[in-house]
Amino acid sequence: MEKILVLDFGGQYNQLIARRVRDQHVFAEILPYNRITPQEILAAGYAGIIFTGGPNSVYDEASPHYPKEVLSLGIPVLGICYGCQLIAYMDGGEIRSAGEISEYGKVEHTVVDRDDPLFKGVPERDICWMSHTDYVSELPPGYEAIGVTENCPCAAMCDRSRKIYGVQFHPEVTHTRFGAALLHNFLYDICGVSGDWTSGSFVENSVAYYRDKYKGKKVLLALSGGVDSSVAAVLMHRAIGDDLTCVFVDHGLLRKDEGDIVERTFKGRFGLNMIRVNAADRFLARLAGVTEPERKRKIIGEEFIRVFEDVARQIGKVNVLVQGTIYPDVIESGAGDAATIKSHHNVGGLPSVIDFDEIAEPLRNLFKDEVRRVGLELGIPYELVWRQPFPGPGLAIRVIGEITAEKLDLLRDADAIFREEIARAGLERDTNQYFAVLTDTRTVGVMGDARTYGYTVALRAVSTDDFMTADWTRLPYELLARASARITNEVKGVSRVVYDVTSKPPATVEWE
Numbered sequence: 001m002e003k004i005l006v007l008d009f010g011g012q013y014n015q016l017i018a019r020r021v022r023d024q025h026v027f028a029e030i031l032p033y034n035r036i037t038p039q040e041i042l043a044a045g046y047a048g049i050i051f052t053g054g055p056n057s058v059y060d061e062a063s064p065h066y067p068k069e070v071l072s073l074g075i076p077v078l079g080i081c082y083g084c085q086l087i088a089y090m091d092g093g094e095i096r097s098a099g100e101i102s103e104y105g106k107v108e109h110t111v112v113d114r115d116d117p118l119f120k121g122v123p124e125r126d127i128c129w130m131s132h133t134d135y136v137s138e139l140p141p142g143y144e145a146i147g148v149t150e151n152c153p154c155a156a157m158c159d160r161s162r163k164i165y166g167v168q169f170h171p172e173v174t175h176t177r178f179g180a181a182l183l184h185n186f187l188y189d190i191c192g193v194s195g196d197w198t199s200g201s202f203v204e205n206s207v208a209y210y211r212d213k214y215k216g217k218k219v220l221l222a223l224s225g226g227v228d229s230s231v232a233a234v235l236m237h238r239a240i241g242d243d244l245t246c247v248f249v250d251h252g253l254l255r256k257d258e259g260d261i262v263e264r265t266f267k268g269r270f271g272l273n274m275i276r277v278n279a280a281d282r283f284l285a286r287l288a289g290v291t292e293p294e295r296k297r298k299i300i301g302e303e304f305i306r307v308f309e310d311v312a313r314q315i316g317k318v319n320v321l322v323q324g325t326i327y328p329d330v331i332e333s334g335a336g337d338a339a340t341i342k343s344h345h346n347v348g349g350l351p352s353v354i355d356f357d358e359i360a361e362p363l364r365n366l367f368k369d370e371v372r373r374v375g376l377e378l379g380i381p382y383e384l385v386w387r388q389p390f391p392g393p394g395l396a397i398r399v400i401g402e403i404t405a406e407k408l409d410l411l412r413d414a415d416a417i418f419r420e421e422i423a424r425a426g427l428e429r430d431t432n433q434y435f436a437v438l439t440d441t442r443t444v445g446v447m448g449d450a451r452t453y454g455y456t457v458a459l460r461a462v463s464t465d466d467f468m469t470a471d472w473t474r475l476p477y478e479l480l481a482r483a484s485a486r487i488t489n490e491v492k493g494v495s496r497v498v499y500d501v502t503s504k505p506p507a508t509v510e511w512e
């Protein structure tokens with residue numbers, strides 16, 4: 001497989017660069033600059049290298065540098081922002097601080113050398129996106145400026161003979177209108193790739209690889225019904241068939257009919273060897289009387305492990321445990337200095353309780369959108385591949401206060417109505433996550449001529465890119481009106497419906 005190295009110098013767009021390269025059907029992997037040497041780059045057979053941006057100035061003592069021989073490996077290089085300045089610095093150019101006239105935002109870019117392969121098909125004048133204080137003020141010997149902006153005499157530069165390129169702007173952000181064309185040119189015309197990274201080739205290679213490696217072994221996977229574990233399960237099943245056992249723990253905190261849908265899909269349709277553990281009673285018993293959210297999460301996490309231990313005992317010795325780890329988890333693991341707002345409980349982390357030899361992570365190189373594409377390639381239904389995120393602790397953190405079977409049923413019905421109405425309005429893709437919450441507030445209502453005293457259901461829908469921040473979705477009033485009327489009429493015990501109009505921050509997506 002052809003691959004591009006994204007050498008990370010601390011830029012905030014490192015993941016975006018890798019994704020844009022992959023959008024062009026070329027595999028890209030991100031490595032911190034201090035984790036790989038030029039010799040290792042050469043040995044790994046990369047078709048090209050992209051230096052990311054970074055927050056530093058090349059003259060800072062602490063700024064990240066890299067051995068100059070990387071520019072003489074015979075592998076094309078593209079430096080972006082700090083990466084461009086670093087190339088110039090390494091080869092003897094000069095960098096200056098632009099001070100007052102630093103460029104930020106959309107800037108007009110002019111191509112100087114329209115014959116350079118980097119600018120093939122790029123308009124002579126177009127908009128690029130800049131974010132820098134320093135700039136290359138004097139080119140290193142052997143380089144020429146091939147693009148300029150008003151304040152940047154070397155907005156793009158190259159040493160064509162060695163295929164070393166640098167751009168001061170950010171081709172990976174969509175505001176740079178010719179960014180995708182430029183990256184395409186770098187990859188196909190300068191690095192000479194053919195573009196072999198497709199979901200079809202990924203499935204084919206993975207199936208061949210895992211069949212060879214694990215056929216005949218005992219392989220176990222915890223299936224949650226979420227996108228990642230579902231795709232990992234179907235992929236692995238295609239490789240090794242019944243040697244894969246999937247364990248699906250139904251903790252009784254799933255949405256309406258969800259457990260049955262998971263079973264129908266994976267056991268029925270895909271023929272997976274699946275053990276469904278109906279453990280609702282165990283979980284409910286442990287959660288009885290518990291109202292504090294973090295305590296709920298902790299109990300559910302622990303109980304999951306207990307249930308798994310029991311299943312593992314029946315299964316006996318396992319050779320391989322499959323996990324649905326995806327690329328952002330791989331890149332971000334270890335970078336955990338952010339404060340814990342909620343201790344997210346996921347069903348993946350179970351190795352300590354199972355006797356196994358090896359972990360397999362078939363999706364560890366994929367971004368989320370790629371996991372979805374692979375899912376579709378494998379024939380997993382669209383609704384499942386585009387399933388909105390659902391928290392590991394399930395409805396336990398959407399029933400505020402004490403959890404009972406009755407309250408869960410009530411919430412499930414209200415939630416199903418809300419989802420149905422969103423689907424009926426065709427708005428499933430216009431909001432990223434939506435659900436009902438059962439508050440522990442009861443209020444007075446009137447029905448017929450009688451007084452009622454029922455629960456308040458809150459509806460929540462959020463729009464977000466990454467779930468780190470989110471805004472509440474402006475759902476149409478008519479939709480809210482229909483959902484409210486149906487919930488109060490059809491769900492006995494609910495007398496009031498409210499819509500949550502709080503963004504994150506200051507609120508979080510979930511109520512607990």
Ligand code: XMP
Nearest residue numbers: 343344345346389391392393467508509510
């Ligand atoms: P918050 O509420 O933290 O939610 O703003 C952000 C995203 O994370 C999901 N979430 C969880 N997912 N275990 C999970 O697997 C959890 O304990 C958990 N808590 C929140 C939430 O649904 C949203 O998508």
